[in-house]
Amino acid sequence: MSLAASGIGVSYGAVTVLSDVGFEARPGTITGLIGPNGTGKSTLLKTVAGLVPGQGTVSLHGQPPLPPRGRRAAIAYMPQDSGPASSLTVMEVVLLGRLASLALTVPADLRDRAAQTLARFGLLAFQGRTLGELSGGQRQLVYLAQSIFRAPAVLLLDEPTAALDLRHQLMVLDAVADHCRTQDVIVMAAMHDLSLAARYCGHLLCLSQGTIRAAGPPGDVLTPDRLRAVYGVRAEIARTPSGAIAVVPVAAD
Amino acid sequence: MTAAPYATRDYAALVRRRWQRLLAAAGVLAVTVVADILIGPAFLPFRDVIAALLLPADSVGATVHVIVHEIRLPMTLMALVVGASLGVAGTLMQTILGNPLASPYTLGFSAAAGFGAVFAILTGWQLPVVPRFSVPLAACCGGCLAALIVYGLARMRRMTSEVMILAGIATLFLFQSLQSLVQYMAAPEVLQEMVFWLFGSLARATYLSAAIAGGIFVAVAAVLVPEVWRLTALRLGDARARSLGVAVDRLRIKVFALVVLLTAGAVAFVGTIGFVGLVAPHIARMLVGEDQRVLLPMSALTGAFVMAGASIVSKLVSPGAVVPIGIVTAVIGVPFLFALIIRGRRTFW
Numbered sequence: 001m002s003l004a005a006s007g008i009g010v011s012y013g014a015v016t017v018l019s020d021v022g023f024e025a026r027p028g029t030i031t032g033l034i035g036p037n038g039t040g041k042s043t044l045l046k047t048v049a050g051l052v053p054g055q056g057t058v059s060l061h062g063q064p065p066l067p068p069r070g071r072r073a074a075i076a077y078m079p080q081d082s083g084p085a086s087s088l089t090v091m092e093v094v095l096l097g098r099l100a101s102l103a104l105t106v107p108a109d110l111r112d113r114a115a116q117t118l119a120r121f122g123l124l125a126f127q128g129r130t131l132g133e134l135s136g137g138q139r140q141l142v143y144l145a146q147s148i149f150r151a152p153a154v155l156l157l158d159e160p161t162a163a164l165d166l167r168h169q170l171m172v173l174d175a176v177a178d179h180c181r182t183q184d185v186i187v188m189a190a191m192h193d194l195s196l197a198a199r200y201c202g203h204l205l206c207l208s209q210g211t212i213r214a215a216g217p218p219g220d221v222l223t224p225d226r227l228r229a230v231y232g233v234r235a236e237i238a239r240t241p242s243g244a245i246a247v248v249p250v251a252a253d
Numbered sequence: 254m255t256a257a258p259y260a261t262r263d264y265a266a267l268v269r270r271r272w273q274r275l276l277a278a279a280g281v282l283a284v285t286v287v288a289d290i291l292i293g294p295a296f297l298p299f300r301d302v303i304a305a306l307l308l309p310a311d312s313v314g315a316t317v318h319v320i321v322h323e324i325r326l327p328m329t330l331m332a333l334v335v336g337a338s339l340g341v342a343g344t345l346m347q348t349i350l351g352n353p354l355a356s357p358y359t360l361g362f363s364a365a366a367g368f369g370a371v372f373a374i375l376t377g378w379q380l381p382v383v384p385r386f387s388v389p390l391a392a393c394c395g396g397c398l399a400a401l402i403v404y405g406l407a408r409m410r411r412m413t414s415e416v417m418i419l420a421g422i423a424t425l426f427l428f429q430s431l432q433s434l435v436q437y438m439a440a441p442e443v444l445q446e447m448v449f450w451l452f453g454s455l456a457r458a459t460y461l462s463a464a465i466a467g468g469i470f471v472a473v474a475a476v477l478v479p480e481v482w483r484l485t486a487l488r489l490g491d492a493r494a495r496s497l498g499v500a501v502d503r504l505r506i507k508v509f510a511l512v513v514l515l516t517a518g519a520v521a522f523v524g525t526i527g528f529v530g531l532v533a534p535h536i537a538r539m540l541v542g543e544d545q546r547v548l549l550p551m552s553a554l555t556g557a558f559v560m561a562g563a564s565i566v567s568k569l570v571s572p573g574a575v576v577p578i579g580i581v582t583a584v585i586g587v588p589f590l591f592a593l594i595i596r597g598r599r600t601f602w
Contacts, residue, residue, distance in 0.1 A: 077496040086488040
């Protein structure tokens with residue numbers, strides 16, 4: 001039971017963005033995708049989700065490789081931007097997660113489940129507000145609620161905490177980790193905060209210049225030498241009293 | 254979850270409120286339509302008009318019957334159909350392009366239709382069997398030509414909203430220039446006919462032309478019904494709509510073609526009508542939000558309301574005469590556009 005990708009390659013004209021990328025992501029734990037800006041994290045997630053054309057294969061649970069259309073149906077991808085400030089209400093945005101189930105009337109049970117999802121993110125009081133009335137961080141929460149409401153087999157999150165304050169970062173990642181664990185969903189998340197990545201992800205993929213440089217548990221992937229080679233920074237890797245890994249950047253090379 | 258039923262009720266109440274507003278808008282439109290039929294340059298007594306509408310033909314004078322049934326009713330019907338078509342076309346354009354200023358008018362379809370019409374008038378081109386449809390058909394062809402240019406340019410890059418808007422604005426300037434060129438070349442008496450067409454007027458309306466434009470509107474509406482949620486998803490941006498499973502480019506092309514049909518059907522018979530396609534969607538959006546299940550019918554109602562209202566104003570401005578409605582819609586539309594710019598997009602866009 002896993003998401004397996006192999007030979008993923010993407011080029012824009014003469015520029016190669018991803019080259020022969022392969023990985024395996026398992027359900028029940030978050031697979032973190034780390035790496036510097038412009039290294040192809042978003043492109044990799046979009047390609048796996050079938051939203052960007054590329055080479056290679058993606059298969060789910062050991063089945064034959066899925067075509068892009070099949071991937072779009074089974075895999076939910078949440079972009080990193082907070083989207084336009086439209087006048088759609090929070091409830092409508094979450095309902096759109098089940099686009100295929102929506103008709104001219106919205107079934108009552110679907111509305112109930114959407115409300116439950118909103119409640120889980122503390123968004124119930126906002127359900128009648130428009131996206132334009134929310135902050136970027138709140139919008140990000142709404143989109144996460146939408147992705148989870150979609151109940152996909154695979155959830156790909158592109159920097160889900162990018163626009164959030166500390167409290168909301170923990171709130172979002174706790175919800176994602178809980179969903180991943182209880183629903184046995186495969187979750188991959190591109191992340192910039194390496195300490196958060198170490199805390200929430202059971203497995204890390206380190207991407208650099210379009211290829212996977214390292215893969216494994218956070219303790220194995222996050223080493224001072226690797227961070228210097230990949231990010232061009234000197235960093236200390238510390239252990240907090242609770243045993244969590246903390247990455248402390250010291251200086252850029 | 255104890256909170257869920259509350260939320261469900263709350264959302265259900267929101268949806269119910271929107272449908273109530275839709276019904277209220279239909280009521281306001283009905284009153285406006287009645288007023289439009291009652292008012293006219295002939296200053297017929299209201300009771301005569303009502304009698305002509307409700308009683309057999311021989312119960313009222315022949316003049317009254319002709320004015321009501323052959324002039325006012327076709328004009329009002331045409332105002333409703335054209336307003337509804339342009340309102341829906343404007344909403345669709347704003348939705349697929351994600352831009353509050355998109356409309357069939359601002360993207361050059363109307364200018365191209367105008368060019369088709371003035372070219373037919375200049376050359377005196379006539380359809381063999383139904384010569385009275387020559388100018389409307391030429392206007393339709395002009396609108397379709399503009400759509401092909403915009404589509405072709407966008408296709409060369411990608412069907413993104415930015416490319417389509419730029420291509421549309423370039424098309425607008427192209428056909429406005431061509432219109433001016435044709436008018437420059439025309440003899441004075443031909444020029445007068447061209448200018449009258451370009452003003453936009455309901456005076457050319459007949460039951461047949463209203464039925465054709467109405468038929469196009471109904472056909473387009475039927476095609477749109479299964480697409481309402483996908484169109485709603487487009488308002489989240491292309492990336493998010495794609496991630497929800499919407500084939501964004503294909504939907505954009507399909508809706509674009511429907512907009513061309515609606516616009517061509519509307520302006521072919523009445524001439525260039527500006528601002529209805531821009532203003533009506535914004536009024537509708539302010540009233541019912543972005544859910545296209547309600548927004549599209551509301552846009553049809555607000556578009557029809559603006560046209561029927563403009564029709565009334567066009568008959569009141571100059572006693573005994575009917576000012577071309579295209580002038581009135583622009584005069585009403587421009588201040589609204591100013592207000593829109595001043596208020597900014599945060600409130601309802």
